[in-house]
Amino acid sequence: MNLLRDLVLFPLLLCVASTTIPKSLEAKSNPSIPLERYQLANGLRVWHQYRPDSQSVIVYLVIKTGSRNETAANNGISHYVEHMVFTGTERWNEEQVKDTISNIGGSWNGWTDREQTGYYALVADRDISTALDWLSQIVFHPTFPVDKVEKERHVVFQEKGGQYGWLINQLEAWGYGYDLSREVEKALFPNSTLTMSVIGEEDSLKRIDRNMLLDYYKQHYTTENATLIVVGNIEPSQLKPMVTTYFGNLRSQGKPNSITNAIPANQGAYRVKVAGPMLNDQIRLMTGAQTVGDKHRDRWSLDVLAKMMNRDLTDEIRTKRGLVYSLSAYNNSYEDVGYFAVFTRSEEKHRDTILQLIDSYIENVRQGKVDEKRLAEAKTALIRSWLISREGNGAIAGSLISWSAILSNTETIPDYVSEIEKVSAKDLVRVVQTYFVPQHRFVAIHQPAITLIVGLQIAGIVIIIIVGGFIIYKIWRRKKVTKEVNSL
Template sequence: MELRREESGEAQNSAASCVQKTVLPNGLTVITEHVPGVRSLSVGLWTNTGSRDETPENNGAAHFIEHMVFKGTSKRDYIQISKSLESVGGYLNAFTTKEHTCFYARSLAEHLKITIDVLTDLVFRPTFPEEELEKEKDVIIEEIKSTEDTPDDLIFDDFDKFLFESHPLGLPIAGTEESVDALTRNDTIAFLKACYRPEKMLLVGTGNLTHDALLNFAECFVPKRKTKPKSVRQTYDFGQYQPFTKEIAKPIQQAHILIGAPYIRDDKNYFSAILLNTLLGGGMSSRLNLSLREKHGLVYSVFSSISTFDEINTFSIYAGTDKDKVKKTVALIHEELGQLLGKNVPKRELDLAKAQLKGAVIMGQESVSKRQSHLARDHYYFGRDFSFDELIEMVESVSAKDIRSVAEQMLDASKFSTLIYQPKRRGKA
């Protein structure tokens, strides 16, 4: 079980000619892509539910459900669940993000039926055994403590808390120790009933399978009736964002820096933004790495990332450095951001970023799991799938002028916020 940030660092998906989509009478959307030449398959059962659908009082409910469904269903106990796919050479797992929860499996093609049976059993027939609830709360609280002991993870949670303030997007995916401890069985069941509805869900299969086969099993194992809407997702008002600068003292050895801002989603400039992110902080040859690490020796780790949500994206830059080198590191980051404003990126640099992105697209085609994941995300965020040729063409079509234009939208220094973790001075509590 995992926590994931919704990050857009690469793009890969399927050939449109191989993708089929059907919406069942109960509202469940079924998407498949047959991949020739493989003997396995990947299936994901997704719900459009995550921590942004919670309140401070039930924060962590989506992630708690992701854990608890593995503890027993009306057909299987937790031991039978754990052995269900491993006994036929497959595996089963799940993850939660701010906007989605996914239960996924890999198996050999001949085990499609048991794969769908187990996934739908977990999602639609969990029993939430009372004796397991408190035990799993303790497990998740230890997971939260682990994040708190990992500053380069925790800083992203704290940054979102300050950036989104009272909006649910600022809630941590796992919840807090207090909110998780307060969850009851009734709270958990109520959240499940409100959010785990077929019309909010996707069943996505890729690999050695047919659309008809997945449809048939979905009709066998998924509840037939459409339910009435029980929850409405709170939208984010971009106008409420106020840039901030904060320093927090932590019992750590290294300073951690996160600089970023939200920006309005503009899907027609999606690949321009991804390429900008790639050349700025997407690898060893990126501007930030060459400057801060290779030239100045200030950092071990520095990178930039884009996180995608329903109505906005966020762009952020992370760096870890010595406590006495924070000012210089922050200044150099802003210097690199400024270098991208008002001038075109050299052709050779843009070509290198395009090669990186095209490589990610092509290599992603070799993983049925990545194909499955990107089919789902493309459906949720773009309402369609993209063919391999389309993806390559969209990457190639981005010009230096496009990069310059999107940089002016994303890299406005007046809109950036900064969060710094500083090591506590010795002798201070």
């Protein structure tokens, strides 16, 4: 699941004592001021949530493209384009682009993930026109200055951690890696664009030139492939003419390629193992099953199951037994596929016990042993945490961004509260029986190939050998010189 989805749909969940949901909270899930959704003649979609109690506005322009729209030859180009749009527009140079929002006390940035690329400006409500103007410039009027292409390539490599891709790829081929989630996705969805790196590989990043950047930009940065999301204190009657002013005259210039759906291997149970340097001798442990994508109705039941497992397994494995420091359960989903995972760190000697406890919990659910009180508490915690997140414009916009990627203009955004409330014990039993089957299951382990302590020990031994060898050499030289002097 990407970070914006995590922000709203899977926030930090709060444990609460009550097992019922007050009607006052239920009412808040359906705000009195509805979400406005409309489309300009050029295809640009606009999603607007008016919040008169706010003094700010956050504006996003989201393009439906990311690493899943790439190939091995241009992997990383979505992220590269994101960097380039900030380097100059038809009206502003790079410094002016970066100062326009900052100079009025606002904040701005961009991000790229597997399925979307987004740009935002957060400003005081009186500065909404500046934010819209700025976004229209950087997203639809960039110039890709010739002298900035190499500079941004260097910046991307620095963000990546340097030009060592060939070494990392070779180490991963030998089973020495660091990205456990990516290795799980490779096993579950082989030959899928899901396995492509968002930041790109070294070979493809070196290959990308300005013409490739422009071609990709023209293909995907079209009004029909974009959604403008506005949340905050701006009335609909004020916003619409502004949107028309800054975006109404734009015309689409390309046809984006669509994402190829990932085809699950269905060849579990998978055993994924990587080894790499870590600070200590703990292993990282993931276990779970292939599930469903964002639009599937079972996502709600999987959310509730994750919340229950997160709490119950933490109580058993962390609080009672002290086998781990922390534990998290979640359903990581994309447009078409997903997987459920329980993740933790532990000592190697506790691995089998932890896996047995997790499997035992899943088996109890499979057999219909669901604690109704725990279920009610999990649903209450999810709903209240979601309601708390709705206090901020950014979190609301994050939720809308996620839905904009998968819903058509005519599809209704599901009501989070009512969907979570509907989940029953029978639903949990059903999703476990459906997805937690051998052909979908996986266990993934990241074992330390070398730890900080071992590394320091090896370094110490090497230093001792070098220093010892140097001392022996100096003694030998002194004796040799003395012998030569005496022979004279």
